[in-house]
Amino acid sequence: MRIALVYDEKYLEHEQYPTHPERRERLAYTMAYLLEEGILSMGIIDIVKPRLATREEVLRVHTEEYLDYLEYLNEVGGMIDLDTPAPRRFLTYALLAAGGAIVAGEVAIEGIYSRAFALVRPPGHHAKPSKGAGFCYLNNIAILTEHLRTKYGVKRVAILDWDAHFGDGTYEIYEDDSEVLYVSIHQDPLTLYPGKGFIHEIGRGDARGTKVCIPVPPGTGDEEYLYIFDELIAPLVEWFEPEIVLVSAGQDCHFSDPITWLGISAQGYAKLMSRTVELAKKVCQGRVVAVLEGGYSIEAGLPYTNLAVIAALAEADTTSIKEPMKVVEIYGWKRRRTMPEVIRIVSKVREVLSRYVDAFKEM
Numbered sequence: 429m430r431i432a433l434v435y436d437e438k439y440l441e442h443e444q445y446p447t448h449p450e451r452r453e454r455l456a457y458t459m460a461y462l463l464e465e466g467i468l469s470m471g472i473i474d475i476v477k478p479r480l481a482t483r484e485e486v487l488r489v490h491t492e493e494y495l496d497y498l499e500y501l502n503e504v505g506g507m508i509d510l511d512t513p514a515p516r517r518f519l520t521y522a523l524l525a526a527g528g529a530i531v532a533g534e535v536a537i538e539g540i541y542s543r544a545f546a547l548v549r550p551p552g553h554h555a556k557p558s559k560g561a562g563f564c565y566l567n568n569i570a571i572l573t574e575h576l577r578t579k580y581g582v583k584r585v586a587i588l589d590w591d592a593h594f595g596d597g598t599y600e601i602y603e604d605d606s607e608v609l610y611v612s613i614h615q616d617p618l619t620l621y622p623g624k625g626f627i628h629e630i631g632r633g634d635a636r637g638t639k640v641c642i643p644v645p646p647g648t649g650d651e652e653y654l655y656i657f658d659e660l661i662a663p664l665v666e667w668f669e670p671e672i673v674l675v676s677a678g679q680d681c682h683f684s685d686p687i688t689w690l691g692i693s694a695q696g697y698a699k700l701m702s703r704t705v706e707l708a709k710k711v712c713q714g715r716v717v718a719v720l721e722g723g724y725s726i727e728a729g730l731p732y733t734n735l736a737v738i739a740a741l742a743e744a745d746t747t748s749i750k751e752p753m754k755v756v757e758i759y760g761w762k763r764r765r766t767m768p769e770v771i772r773i774v775s776k777v778r779e780v781l782s783r784y785v786d787a788f789k790e791m
Contacts, residue, residue: 432544442521461731478528488574553595586670591678592688594625637784647764649691679723684759691763694732701740
């Protein structure tokens with residue numbers, strides 16, 4: 429199975445400041461590791477170049493006033509918030525990230541490749557229609573979603589967001605939209621930015637039940653995430669019957685990540701993506717597009733998790749993809765068994781959704 433890897437070295441030029449968590453080494457180390465492991469020369473991955481998103485494409489998601497403000501900051505520099513500096517010329521890279529997501533979606537929906545991974549930065553899922561935040565300027569996954577709907581007439585889209593942080597921007601954009609299923613697994617918002625994403629947040633109006641928040645306790649790892657996938661995500665997506673599955677692929681759930689407190693391993697990420705691929709085969713001819721969001725363990729985690737997700741997307745053997753034992757020895761203490769808590773959370777989510785989701789109405 430050949431997949432597309434959307435990437436350009438221009439992504440490495442974006443820099444807020446050298447010690448910012450969202451820095452160029454996130455992609456540089458990953459690409460070096462992909463080359464070292466030989467996956468790019470196995471005949472299963474084609475590197476595809478991104479393009480800049482157009483103003484029209486951005487304005488399907490963001491307000492004109494906000495985009496004008498970004499264009500102003502692009503010339504003079506400034507700050508959107510304390511986490512999100514806006515250095516001069518930053519907007520070019522934000523548009524290239526959004527355009528990379530669009531290209532990944534285009535090659536999948538047109539059947540050139542059935543699946544694609546957009547290895548892009550800066551990330552996007554915290555960006556709201558009129559405000560950036562959390563390292564994000566433009567909401568890449570939403571701009572992709574609206575492009576698929578506008579250009580290709582796609583009616584129903586499922587977005588799986590497994591970033592450690594709740595994608596409050598994506599949620600806000602689609603809170604009233606019943607044709608977009610948004611499911612987020614994230615660290616308990618009482619313990620992590622942005623402090624939103626509680627179980628009761630299920631959308632508004634006719635969209636109730638198509639927005640699903642699954643907050644998990646710190647330390648939650650592979651076993652629990654796979655349980656959540658099987659018990660919640662799979663039945664939700666099968667019930668919704670999307671035409672394509674998009675993944676906000678945040679790799680900051682890895683146990684070595686410096687700004688989160690979760691416990692997923694590279695193997696856990698591989699299994700999550702493998703399950704996503706198998707699910708997509710059931711509901712939408714295997715069409716999956718993943719767009720990189722977070723992930724800030726530049727040496728100890730991100731190269732391994734990105735390799736795991738990309739290999740699983742291509743249905744390659746992932747059994748040997750693991751972190752070095754030294755990484756486990758240093759950071760493994762962050763992992764803990766939270767299955768009893770997670771079982772209770774899953775039960776509560778199903779109960780809340782049972783009024784709206786046929787798959788859970790027998791409760």
